[in-house]
Amino acid sequence: MRPRVGTGRHDSSAGAASRAALEKAGRRRLVEDTAGGYRTGLDLLESVSGLAGAIQRAGPAPRVGLWYWNSIAALEAHLAVESAGRTRVPVDPGAPASEVRAVFDAAGVELVLSDRRHAEELGGEVLVHDARGTSDNTGPFRPVPYDPDRVHLLYPRMAAGGNLFAVPVSFANWDATMQVNENLYRSGAYGPGFGPGERFLTLQQMLHGTGFLGTFPFLLMGLPQVVVEQFTAAAALDAVRRFEPTATFMVPGMVTRLAGEVAARGEDKGLSLRRLLYGGAPFSPDEMRAAMGVLGQVLLQVYGRIEGGWPLAVLGQEGHRRIDAGDQALGHSFGRPIDAAEVRLRRIEGEGSDVGELCVRSAMTVREYSDPDGWCALGDVVARDEHGYLRFLRRLDGMINTGSYHVYPREVEDAIRTLPAVRDVAVVGEPDPKWGQRVVAYVVADTEARASIESQLAAALPERLARYKHPKEIHLVDSLSDLRAMGRQ
Numbered sequence: 001m002r003p004r005v006g007t008g009r010h011d012s013s014a015g016a017a018s019r020a021a022l023e024k025a026g027r028r029r030l031v032e033d034t035a036g037g038y039r040t041g042l043d044l045l046e047s048v049s050g051l052a053g054a055i056q057r058a059g060p061a062p063r064v065g066l067w068y069w070n071s072i073a074a075l076e077a078h079l080a081v082e083s084a085g086r087t088r089v090p091v092d093p094g095a096p097a098s099e100v101r102a103v104f105d106a107a108g109v110e111l112v113l114s115d116r117r118h119a120e121e122l123g124g125e126v127l128v129h130d131a132r133g134t135s136d137n138t139g140p141f142r143p144v145p146y147d148p149d150r151v152h153l154l155y156p157r158m159a160a161g162g163n164l165f166a167v168p169v170s171f172a173n174w175d176a177t178m179q180v181n182e183n184l185y186r187s188g189a190y191g192p193g194f195g196p197g198e199r200f201l202t203l204q205q206m207l208h209g210t211g212f213l214g215t216f217p218f219l220l221m222g223l224p225q226v227v228v229e230q231f232t233a234a235a236a237l238d239a240v241r242r243f244e245p246t247a248t249f250m251v252p253g254m255v256t257r258l259a260g261e262v263a264a265r266g267e268d269k270g271l272s273l274r275r276l277l278y279g280g281a282p283f284s285p286d287e288m289r290a291a292m293g294v295l296g297q298v299l300l301q302v303y304g305r306i307e308g309g310w311p312l313a314v315l316g317q318e319g320h321r322r323i324d325a326g327d328q329a330l331g332h333s334f335g336r337p338i339d340a341a342e343v344r345l346r347r348i349e350g351e352g353s354d355v356g357e358l359c360v361r362s363a364m365t366v367r368e369y370s371d372p373d374g375w376c377a378l379g380d381v382v383a384r385d386e387h388g389y390l391r392f393l394r395r396l397d398g399m400i401n402t403g404s405y406h407v408y409p410r411e412v413e414d415a416i417r418t419l420p421a422v423r424d425v426a427v428v429g430e431p432d433p434k435w436g437q438r439v440v441a442y443v444v445a446d447t448e449a450r451a452s453i454e455s456q457l458a459a460a461l462p463e464r465l466a467r468y469k470h471p472k473e474i475h476l477v478d479s480l481s482d483l484r485a486m487g488r489q
Helices: 016-025 041-057 072-083 097-107 116-122 171-187 209-220 233-243 252-265 285-295 317-324 409-417 447-463 480-485
Strands: 029-033 038-040 063-067 087-091 111-114 127-130 151-160 163-170 200-202 225-227 247-250 275-278 299-305 309-315 342-347 355-361 376-384 390-395 422-432 436-445 473-476
Touching (some): 016 209, 038 072, 041 072, 063 097, 072 087, 072 225, 087 097, 097 116, 111 116, 151 409, 163 171, 171 309, 209 225, 209 247, 209 309, 285 317, 299 317, 409 422, 409 436, 409 447, 436 447, 447 473
Parallel strands (some): 200 225, 200 247, 247 275, 275 299, 436 473
Antiparallel strands (some): 029 038, 342 355
């Protein structure tokens, strides 16, 4: 039996709040999975403490790469890196090994932590931790003094040309995000009637928005949750029926698919969900109404950016009731700013005073993305109405929002340019009725290769990019000036 670590009230070491929450939960089940696995608070505390010790004994590497599908072990891994006083660098679980290596290399990762499946894909030395345990000896870890400015999470955006573009979320930023979300739950901003009977359902991968909004806040509140390895509508509905969670987070496409699954099964039994948070992509008023007609008045829209804070604005359940009643204008809003964040619009030449780049300032805001006064410009151009509701208009940097993920054109362009037959390429986001935007590539290729360029890309890209970054359309053009003439670059 590995020794447990005490977490006194005045413990100021890294991860102390998480460990204190686990210790307080004691022998209550805090997390379950759909395969029958579970951990009590003390089970988690023991595993996290032992894994943190293994991380420390593996060497002084300040940055630890994490490559996991959702699982109890993934949750333990995130918490263990925190307790070890290191920086976690998570990557998308569906990314190809070559992309993962590029991110880890650019981030300066010296230690990788993953489950066995991903370790086999990656090769090399990997500290394996999954449902079967940890590959190296574990034991007590050495508490590390809490440093609010230390990077808690290095969230990768892309790796290109050997350089990493990432958001360095400090321990102070992370703690503020956890506190903000707890306050939003307890105050009723995330729906009324929040109490001790709540249970969260982790469906989206926990390295993304669901970790900020639910997975980790619920753990710190000592409230139970259920982890689903990968989202499908069927798996989500089965988990809802079996575990009766009260809260979850999804992107709009997931909401639509869950509603479709409920309707397809013809079930009339009400769902346990009382607060279904969603965000990350456009959601038309008609789609919202259709989803509410099946799932009930449980929708809440959240808006945020990791560099600025998660969330920064909320469109609550009352707003969705107004949308359901026919308020078309409100259906295009992502809500009003939360009390914990200051918001202002930076003027854009040629636009009115009610349109501008959204800038925010709060304890969640990442310093490296902020000006000397603490204001973070988010790159989102928004409109604000007379009641303070915000509406997204466009991006300033060309980032493509595919619904579940953000895609940066340069990364995709660099991958396409590795084909010898490609002379030039431009990647853009174009409107998509389901996902908001889709990735589209305009390619200038050698004449003799034009007939095979799509098949060449289909063979090459899976080795370089996660599937969600692959172009949904490929257009062959004689030059990129044709694209500029069409106003698409």
